[in-house]
Amino acid sequence: MIKIQNLHHTFAIGKKGKERRIPVLKGVTLEVAKGEIVAILGKSGSGKSTLLNVLAGFMAPESGSVKVGTQETTALKEAQMADFRLANFGFIFQNFQLMPGLTAFENVELPLKIKGVAAEERRTKVKRLLEEVGLVEVADHYPNELSGGQQQRVSIARALITDPPILLADEPTGSLDSETEEEILALIQSLNQSLGLTFVIITHDEEVANVAHRRYRLHDGELVKGDKRHAV
Ligand SMILES: Nc1ncnc2c1ncn2[C@@H]1O[C@H](COP(=O)(O)OP(=O)(O)OP(=O)(O)O)[C@@H](O)[C@H]1O
Numbered sequence: 001m002i003k004i005q006n007l008h009h010t011f012a013i014g015k016k017g018k019e020r021r022i023p024v025l026k027g028v029t030l031e032v033a034k035g036e037i038v039a040i041l042g043k044s045g046s047g048k049s050t051l052l053n054v055l056a057g058f059m060a061p062e063s064g065s066v067k068v069g070t071q072e073t074t075a076l077k078e079a080q081m082a083d084f085r086l087a088n089f090g091f092i093f094q095n096f097q098l099m100p101g102l103t104a105f106e107n108v109e110l111p112l113k114i115k116g117v118a119a120e121e122r123r124t125k126v127k128r129l130l131e132e133v134g135l136v137e138v139a140d141h142y143p144n145e146l147s148g149g150q151q152q153r154v155s156i157a158r159a160l161i162t163d164p165p166i167l168l169a170d171e172p173t174g175s176l177d178s179e180t181e182e183e184i185l186a187l188i189q190s191l192n193q194s195l196g197l198t199f200v201i202i203t204h205d206e207e208v209a210n211v212a213h214r215r216y217r218l219h220d221g222e223l224v225k226g227d228k229r230h231a232v
Pocket of ligand 1: 011012013022024042043044045046047048049050051204
């Protein structure tokens with residue numbers, strides 16, 4: 001489903017003419033099968049976000065390629081990549097990134113509005129998904145009227161509303177207490193099993209990595225393979 005091949009990326013930091021070059025990715029290769037949960041661990045600054053940004057097409061690598069399904073995404077122009085991203089990836093962030101002026105229902109509905117889906121169909125889909133993630137009672141709450149775990153459920157529902165086959169998560173439980181973290185991880189596992197969704201999760205949290213079928217550690221710009229659990 002995802003084939004990352006020999007990615008290299010170096011950042012230049014500092015004033016022009018006096019830049020320091022920081023090689024962040026030094027030949028990263030990774031394949032993710034459909035329905036797999038893959039966790040990428042690594043210390044702060046190890047390049048996890050850079051790898052996720054390249055995978056999502058937010059930045060071009062210096063060299064190497066990314067293929068998603070049959071599409072080589074690293075060959076796409078920015079506008080084509082934006083369309084491809086919308087159809088194929090859902091995003092889950094540490095700080096939820098909900099729109100503060102919209103209710104839980106409206107936040108989940110927003111991607112469908114952007115896609116131009118008719119109101120009736122939007123309502124049906126959002127209602128079904130809010131049920132699936134256990135948020136029906138708080139559908140009319142604004143983000144600041146929700147707990148951290150509820151906000152992350154809203155953000156997961158928003159990521160799923162357009163039916164993307166791949167979810168990219170950046171420290172999905174980084175802002176949550178340990179009990180709420182367990183709930184969110186259970187939700188990720190159940191969505192993986194019931195919908196066959198593919199997850200790539202970057203984290204520095206071992207608990208999060210425990211729900212993955214495969215885990216890797218990004219170290220000195222290279223991916224080192226960790227333990228394996230059976231995929232569904
Ligand atoms: N746009 C940029 N310009 C220059 N350097 C950058 C840029 N983005 C990241 N870096 C550098 O690249 C390295 C890797 O950063 P990255 O954000 O990918 O790490 P990370 O593992 O995601 O860290 P964290 O866990 O703290 O989010 C760091 O040294 C960072 O300073």
